[in-house]
Amino acid sequence: MRVEDLAKNVGGRVVGHAETQIKGIADLDHAGEGEIAYVDNEKFFPAALASKASCLIVSQSEKFPDRTLIEVANPKLAFALIGAALHRVKREPSIHPTAVVASTANVASSAYIGPQVTIGEHVTVGENCVLHPGVVLYDGVTIGNRVILHAGVCIGADGFGYVRHELGYQKFPQIGTVVIEDDVEMGAYTCVDRAALGRTRIGRGTKLDNMVHVGHNCDIGERVVIAAQTGISGSVVIEDDCVIGGQVGFGDHTRVQKGAIIGSKAGILPGKIVRPGVWWGIPVQPLDQYKRMNAHLNKLAEMRDEIKQLRQEVAELKSIKSALPKTSQ
Amino acid sequence: MRVEDLAKNVGGRVVGHAETQIKGIADLDHAGEGEIAYVDNEKFFPAALASKASCLIVSQSEKFPDRTLIEVANPKLAFALIGAALHRVKREPSIHPTAVVASTANVASSAYIGPQVTIGEHVTVGENCVLHPGVVLYDGVTIGNRVILHAGVCIGADGFGYVRHELGYQKFPQIGTVVIEDDVEMGAYTCVDRAALGRTRIGRGTKLDNMVHVGHNCDIGERVVIAAQTGISGSVVIEDDCVIGGQVGFGDHTRVQKGAIIGSKAGILPGKIVRPGVWWGIPVQPLDQYKRMNAHLNKLAEMRDEIKQLRQEVAELKSIKSALPKTSQ
């Protein structure tokens, strides 16, 4: 594709040779003839100036004289869009012969169903979905359009619920379902359990990394991002546009309000309401407060020294008291 | 089924119309004609009074006049039992044609073996087991009766053991086995490694959530409950009736004594003995102590202020000392 065409696709302005042919994307250091790279941080200006890329995507064209450029407000976004256009992964709509698809399942003809996938009874899979090898969809779950499920994603296994009695545990019924909305992507081996009663939901445009656990009856909103290995207990609500780090743990019945950001490895106690803002730590607290506490913790040795010294000084002062003439006491 | 029959099954007392037909379970808010719900907490009495359920399972029938009720001591347990009776998942005993079962494996004819399952040489699978898609049983492991293994559960992979030498790592032999006793249930992608020598054991009636890791040579007792993403290093012993939260980490050779409860995200140092009681934190400590420490931590700012003020006051007092007449010193 020509630079001019790429620029048009991302609403960018061409500087230099609009006719230059671009066949791929690369990073600044490795880009060569026919490749396009991006720079969105002054730190990388020297690498950009030295780059052999045939075209650069930049936000400040004046910094790169004599280069062919696409100028846009958000170079990284433009690069991602251009990359998607140039490296379109062609997955012919198909169901791999080793996939097991129940006769009652309703799989869109535009979907790609990879090897060793299992799709249970009464499942729905929407338009243009990509199910990588080994994905397991239990009976009755619903997958929207343009959903990408990486290897081994498991949707609809039983939630973890038991009732204790004298002899052991009775399984609580897990007869609800799961709804995955449009444009969701999930990393390898991420698991979303079915609801006990009702449904577990992953909202439109939400992205989950590898090995995330979503318990029964959770309601995860739209455009939520959750990094790898985070675990979400039952009946948790995460509202739209939240950003959750990796290895975070949510107690059951937590509610995270719209747009909140939770740092990696945080722990949220059951029933907690997490308000908008940035949160950190175990148990989770506002980032400012977490930082102050850490600053205090780093002063503990000093505090103990000071207390020790005060004790000595006070002991000395007390010895004066006993030495004072009677009249002055 | 009639309310009368359901009540009989759970040892409950019918109040109201014993002949009412019930065809399914539901929660209070969604239950309708022909459905049964339960209430075991005063908090939900208003929802119960407003519920359209044809029958309620309750512990205090006098609170719900003019309703058809089943009165029992433990409504949630009764609901779980009734749910199991009404929503019996029929899995015809079968081995899916895509499953790979070694000719030397001994699989009970009453077991259900799902798609893409792999069962190795000399494996035993007991009566009425359910192996969901993609389960992997390595050679020589033993699965008891009525065991439910969700998608991708992996039993008997090599334990993680190496001996360092000058050039790198020599694998330590992993030639032991795994025994899973009766009535165990494991969530998706939970892994139980084979013993180096000897066996790894999961005791009768124990329930593991998704993505739990059990290392080589562990001995997990009966009726133990372990939530998602908990990791258990080699040679750990967890005695009967323990309850373990999610994302807990156990150092090797830990022993958790009968009935202990360990909160989510706790960390247990290698070799530690965890006595009965409730434990929390990293490293793990008794919950009371953990709470006291957290209370202290929240006072750190105040403590630093107090030390600062004491320093000023002591400095002032010292200035008196130097001003005192010689005789009084």
Added chain:
Amino acid sequence: MRVEDLAKNVGGRVVGHAETQIKGIADLDHAGEGEIAYVDNEKFFPAALASKASCLIVSQSEKFPDRTLIEVANPKLAFALIGAALHRVKREPSIHPTAVVASTANVASSAYIGPQVTIGEHVTVGENCVLHPGVVLYDGVTIGNRVILHAGVCIGADGFGYVRHELGYQKFPQIGTVVIEDDVEMGAYTCVDRAALGRTRIGRGTKLDNMVHVGHNCDIGERVVIAAQTGISGSVVIEDDCVIGGQVGFGDHTRVQKGAIIGSKAGILPGKIVRPGVWWGIPVQPLDQYKRMNAHLNKLAEMRDEIKQLRQEVAELKSIKSALPKTSQ
């Protein structure tokens, strides 16, 4: 095999009956006729003396009179090597008929490819590799020689990268690859994501436990050991010979220098450089410092008591000041 032959293989010295036939390894307590065990710790000398093993591997032969022994400097290493020789797992080179191997993949004829494995386009698998059931190799990844991948290992799924825009998230291109070098072993369900651009690398002789997550563009060196459920964000560098515990979390762009040791459950902030030494905690700090901080934390109650007492004593002393005769002030 005869004791003499086994000793020769590990450079050991025979004491006693060199002709004794050994057919298997076992631990001290369970070893019997025809079995060999090892002892490398004085703690186990009584068990060794009582052991029914036909031969013991020891470092101090004088402690075990009247026994057939192999004396070596490192008994555990010798035991591991002898175990590997005696319990050689024969896996005939083969591709299981249920495996799906792309026609463009290049799989060495000496490799073992288990049931339900998926190997994508243009993948290379080296000599004597063992791929257990359900392994997934995405397109274009490279696996070295003698690599062991346990059940469900996933190599080359897309990295987790998105660019936020007004309407949601645009996927950042994930068109790089993964290189797994020789003699690597990975536990069940461990995931190594492909690079966005460039490559993700796992160095020669490195061992990963179950359910480890390695993000896009990471560079893990040679002879690195990483325990279960550790998560490594994008672009992390771990240099040669590091040892990483379980459930550790790495922020992106971290660098861990050669030989560093990081304790289980540690958390490393993005961009941090971890120098050689032993590290612990969240956020990670040198072990000494971590221990000192924990010692301080255990003194918090005492510190608060001391401050309280000091406050009383200072108040008392201040009352003297006001009682002093004018002249002495």
